[in-house]
Amino acid sequence: NAGVTQTPKFRILKIGQSMTLQCTQDMNHNYMYWYRQDPGMGLKLIYYSVGAGITDKGEVPNGYNVSRSTTEDFPLRLELAAPSQTSVYFCASSLRLFEDGPTVGELFFGEGSRLTVL
Amino acid sequence: RKEVEQDPGPFNVPEGATVAFNCTYSNSASQSFFWYRQDCRKEPKLLMSVYSSGNEDGRFTAQLNRASQYISLLIRDSKLSDSATYLCVVKGPSQAGTALIFGKGTTLSVSS
Numbered sequence: 001n002a003g004v005t006q007t008p009k010f011r012i013l014k015i016g017q018s019m020t021l022q023c024t025q026d027m028n029h030n031y032m033y034w035y036r037q038d039p040g041m042g043l044k045l046i047y048y049s050v051g052a053g054i055t056d057k058g059e060v061p062n063g064y065n066v067s068r069s070t071t072e073d074f075p076l077r078l079e080l081a082a083p084s085q086t087s088v089y090f091c092a093s094s095l096r097l098f099e100d101g102p103t104v105g106e107l108f109f110g111e112g113s114r115l116t117v118l
Numbered sequence: 119r120k121e122v123e124q125d126p127g128p129f130n131v132p133e134g135a136t137v138a139f140n141c142t143y144s145n146s147a148s149q150s151f152f153w154y155r156q157d158c159r160k161e162p163k164l165l166m167s168v169y170s171s172g173n174e175d176g177r178f179t180a181q182l183n184r185a186s187q188y189i190s191l192l193i194r195d196s197k198l199s200d201s202a203t204y205l206c207v208v209k210g211p212s213q214a215g216t217a218l219i220f221g222k223g224t225t226l227s228v229s230s
Contacts, residue, residue: 035220040126040222041222042122042205042219042220042221042222042223043162043205043220044220045216045218048216058216059216090161090162106164107154107162107164107218109161109162109163110161111160111161112159112160112161
């Protein structure tokens with residue numbers, strides 16, 4: 001029962017390098033999200049997707065790109081890494097957007113990817 | 119006023135204690151409310167949803183006060199395993215993925 005799987009778990013990048021954080025879920029969820037969490041801060045939404053082929057910006061999209069070619073996969077691309085992108089990145093998925101009801105729309109998170117840009 | 123505010127703590131309590139966390143939100147049109155738990159260096163996980171009438175799950179009780187725009191989480195008979203950061207999550211009226219707002223979290227440390 002894998003749930004949401006993120007890779008890599010840890011990565012150190014040099015300024016200006018690029019990389020892709022992989023995220024895959026096996027729960028057949030339509031909605032997928034990428035968040036970043038900085039120390040002492042709440043999770044900030046980077047991008048989200050409501051289904052294959054559909055993506056939209058969140059609160060902090062600059063410096064990132066996403067694609068959603070399948071229901072299962074939602075990779076996050078960092079172009080020209082900067083020290084400000086040092087953070088913990090969480091991918092999440094949900095069956096549908098939150099509605100009233102018990103645990104409807106619960107977010108399932110991956111274990112996180114710790115990225116350091118030096 | 120920030121969208122979702124929580125007292126960061128830390129709350130340091132002995133085993134068996136009762137502890138309460140509050141969370142305030144700024145958008146009166148917010149629709150749904152949740153508490154997530156995040157262990158150190160782990161991912162957040164849903165602890166419980168918060169309903170208008172209040173709800174209880176074992177030692178945990180969640181309350182919503184729409185008039186004052188706050189939600190609370192009460193933990194009774196604290197266990198060492200309750201040590202974690204508790205995130206308040208509020209869903210605004212938007213149906214977009216940006217509707218969810220996370221608080222910064224309240225850290226609880228339970229000691230023996």
